[in-house]
Amino acid sequence: MDLTELPVNIAIIGGGFCGIVTAVHLLRHNKTGIHLHIINKGPAFGKGVAYDPHTCSLLLNVPNGRMSAFADKPDDFIDWLNANYPNQDNSPTTFSTRRQYGEYLLETWNEALNNIPLCNSVTVYDDLADNITEIDDVLQIHLRQHPAIIADAVILATGNAKPRVPNGIHPSFTKSKHYFADPWKSPCITNTTDSDVLIIGNGLTTADTIIGLVENGYQQTIHSVSPHGYRLNPWVDDKAPYTAYSFSGLPSERISLYQLLKTFNKHRRIANNSGQSIYPLIDSLRPHIQRIWLHFTTREKQQFIRHLKPYWEKVRHRLPVDMHQKIDVLRKSGLFQPCKGSIISVKELNGVCEVVLNCSGELKTIRVSRIINCTGPDPDITRQGNALLNNLVQKETIIQGPCGMGINADHKTGRVIAAGNFHKTNLYVIGSNLKGVLWESTAVPELRVQAQNIAEVIINGIEVRRRHVVETA
Numbered sequence: 001m002d003l004t005e006l007p008v009n010i011a012i013i014g015g016g017f018c019g020i021v022t023a024v025h026l027l028r029h030n031k032t033g034i035h036l037h038i039i040n041k042g043p044a045f046g047k048g049v050a051y052d053p054h055t056c057s058l059l060l061n062v063p064n065g066r067m068s069a070f071a072d073k074p075d076d077f078i079d080w081l082n083a084n085y086p087n088q089d090n091s092p093t094t095f096s097t098r099r100q101y102g103e104y105l106l107e108t109w110n111e112a113l114n115n116i117p118l119c120n121s122v123t124v125y126d127d128l129a130d131n132i133t134e135i136d137d138v139l140q141i142h143l144r145q146h147p148a149i150i151a152d153a154v155i156l157a158t159g160n161a162k163p164r165v166p167n168g169i170h171p172s173f174t175k176s177k178h179y180f181a182d183p184w185k186s187p188c189i190t191n192t193t194d195s196d197v198l199i200i201g202n203g204l205t206t207a208d209t210i211i212g213l214v215e216n217g218y219q220q221t222i223h224s225v226s227p228h229g230y231r232l233n234p235w236v237d238d239k240a241p242y243t244a245y246s247f248s249g250l251p252s253e254r255i256s257l258y259q260l261l262k263t264f265n266k267h268r269r270i271a272n273n274s275g276q277s278i279y280p281l282i283d284s285l286r287p288h289i290q291r292i293w294l295h296f297t298t299r300e301k302q303q304f305i306r307h308l309k310p311y312w313e314k315v316r317h318r319l320p321v322d323m324h325q326k327i328d329v330l331r332k333s334g335l336f337q338p339c340k341g342s343i344i345s346v347k348e349l350n351g352v353c354e355v356v357l358n359c360s361g362e363l364k365t366i367r368v369s370r371i372i373n374c375t376g377p378d379p380d381i382t383r384q385g386n387a388l389l390n391n392l393v394q395k396e397t398i399i400q401g402p403c404g405m406g407i408n409a410d411h412k413t414g415r416v417i418a419a420g421n422f423h424k425t426n427l428y429v430i431g432s433n434l435k436g437v438l439w440e441s442t443a444v445p446e447l448r449v450q451a452q453n454i455a456e457v458i459i460n461g462i463e464v465r466r467r468h469v470v471e472t473a
């Protein structure tokens with residue numbers, strides 16, 4: 001019996017980095033025939049919001065040397081840069097533009113399509129998946145504009161959700177023309193007036209928005225507000241690196257939050273006292289953070305989120321030095337005024353918004369023409385406004401992950417764990433919706449590993465299934 005005569009349909013919902021890199025692995029490594037269906041509605045196919053930015057100068061926030069789409073080919077991105085942009089510095093420690101990375105992904109995808117083994121095929125749907133129903137062992141995916149697709153396995157690669165409505169913003173104000181809910185779309189940085197702007201948040205998206213506004217000719221004051229104030233750090237600081245301790249040799253057994261903090265604080269203090277940079281300490285911890293998180297108790301996870309998340313994000317999400325310098329110049333000139341505090345009230349008056357801020361205990365009233373929500377992707381699947389996820393939650397096909405973040409799934413295989421601890425064998429999740437399970441599930445270095453793992457699990461599953469069919473035929 002010819003194994004390729006047993007058709008296997010695999011659907012990937014989402015055509016950003018995770019969707020297409022998983023697809024490339026499936027197409028490259030499966031030699032016995034699959035029909036791949038990729039359903040994507042939203043930003044440019046293959047690029048997602050991250051790599052189709054509104055402003056061309058925005059840089060990657062991970063250096064070139066760690067941005068290969070493939071864990072087993074670590075130089076792939078640098079080789080591509082050298083072939084396509086030979087006149088720029090493409091060293092592993094520099095940061096290329098996000099647009100270049102988007103080009104790299106699209107070219108990687110096109111190359112995979114051109115080299116598909118004859119037994120495999122791909123259909124891409126520019127459509128929204130609304131629901132999935134289960135019929136015996138197969139899944140039926142309902143699309144807005146196309147007939148339903150029947151699939152043996154489905155991968156949820158739905159990616160970055162819009163930020164949640166922040167504290168201080170009344171739900172009725174979210175419909176105002178002054179409120180910009182999606183910071184990754186170009187309307188938030190174009191057609192500005194000569195009034196000030198308020199950004200909610202003080203992280204990497206805030207930096208992108210400031211640079212986008214300024215590069216579009218905006219010259220008024222940009223205010224920002226967040227509970228922890230200005231917290232953008234450059235990727236490298238000018239202090240000597242602290243190298244007396246590294247987490248790289250961390251034992252594989254459980255480490256409690258208390259032990260972790262004790263070790264970290266001890267070395268942080270020594271580094272601070274001697275005027276050295278703790279970045280090497282943070283960077284050495286990063287590769288272990290998923291494993292540490294997996295071993296934390298629920299209480300430890302909650303404590304980490306409550307007390308340490310802002311600090312961890314401040315030191316872990318850092319800006320390329322060039323971008324950091326641009327923001328710093330604006331801050332020093334007063335054109336960028338970050339506030340550590342919260343929004344007290346927002347009133348629309350004669351075409352502008354009057355906003356009262358509480359900045360470290362002091363009330364400050366500003367008048368702005370727009371308020372841009374840059375608080376980062378919302379990890380709560382019930383608030384993401386994604387009809388597909390809402391429908392799946394309602395039927396308990398998926399449930400929220402630990403600490404209410406993302407989707408509950410098996411950390412090794414990405415298989416969805418539904419209500420009643422039921423491990424699904426045909427529904428997978430990848431990307432930022434694994435945040436509750438893994439904590440760090442955002443950047444390319446961890447996502448490329450997930451993409452490869454899920455593809456391998458699915459391919460192995462297909463082979464086992466086919467052998468079973470052949471043996472019992």
Ligand SMILES: Cc1cc2nc3c(=O)[nH]c(=O)nc-3n(C[C@H](O)[C@H](O)[C@H](O)COP(=O)(O)OP(=O)(O)OC[C@H]3O[C@@H](n4cnc5c(N)ncnc54)[C@H](O)[C@@H]3O)c2cc1C
Nearest residue numbers: 014016017018041042048050060061129159160431443444
């Ligand atoms: C602005 C920004 C910059 C970043 N920069 C970096 C960086 O420099 N380096 C780094 O390592 N990481 C970076 N990241 C992290 C980034 O999240 C990942 O690198 C990666 O882009 C995530 O890809 P994804 O496929 O999971 O999600 P996405 O790129 O968001 O793709 C998901 C796609 O699925 C679609 N979709 C969702 N639901 C449905 C549905 N029901 N039906 C059909 N389609 C659907 C969406 O519209 C979207 O097109 C950045 C993130 C952001 C937001």
